[in-house]
Amino acid sequence: MPVEVEVKARIRDRARIEAWLGSRSSGVTSIYDDTYYDFADLRLEHASRADLRLRRITTDGNVRLLWTHKASALADGGVPELETTVGDLESAAGILGALGVTPKIAYTKQCVTYRFPVDGHQVVVTLERIAELPHEYVEVEVMAADADDRTGAWRVVEHVLDAIGVTAQDIDPTCHIALVRAARAAVRAIE
Incomplete structure (x- = not known):
């Protein structure tokens, strides 16, 4: 199964990041x-952040639909991931509902995505903004084909993070789901 090697960090210097990526x-x-799904007993969430997501990506009026499962993280932080395109989002959601899996959280991200090769790996860097969160984020991702490929994938991710000026203090291991939940809870607390 392919393994996602990814680091998410807060953006401090967007201009520097965009200049490097734009080159x-x-x-x-x-x-x-994004809509994340789980069983009523939250077994996916309790399984070390396993995720089941339906995603609608809209780019220049074109829509692409993806169904993604991320398994529990491995010891090195990589996450086994399966992803496929979906022809009809409502039908996919209906199938999940028939299996007892229902939406647990949904949110929208405004993204700018860059794709380029580094040392034989395809790198995907996404600049992200979720309106409910106080920070913008950058995600640097490489899909490793197998366990032997993960070490090289991590080296590539670290190289890109260094090149765009991301430091250890910028890295945020908290998943977007938890960040959005916390932001929504804070708003409810003051209402």
Whole structure:
């Protein structure tokens, strides 16, 4: 199973990041509408952040639909991931509902995505903004084909993070789901 090797960090210097990325690739601006699903007993969430997501990506009026499962993280932080395109989001959600899996959280991300090769790996760097969160984020991702490929994938991710000026203090291991939940809880607390 392919393994996602990814680091998410707060953006401190967007201009520096965009300059470096722009010298390697053209950014593609998209809107990601993400809905995460789980069983009533939250067994996926309790399984070390396993995720089941339906995503609608809108780019220049074109829509692409993806169904993604991320398993529990491995010891090195990589996450086994399976992803496929979906022809009809409502039908996919209906199938999940028939299996007892229902939406647990949904949010929208405004994204600019850059894709380019480094040392034989395809790198995906996404600049992300979720309106409910106080920070913008950058995600640097490489899909490793197998366990033997993960070490090289981590080296590539670390190289890109260093090149765009991300430091250890910028890295945020908290998943977007937890960040959005906390932001929504804070708003409810003051209402």
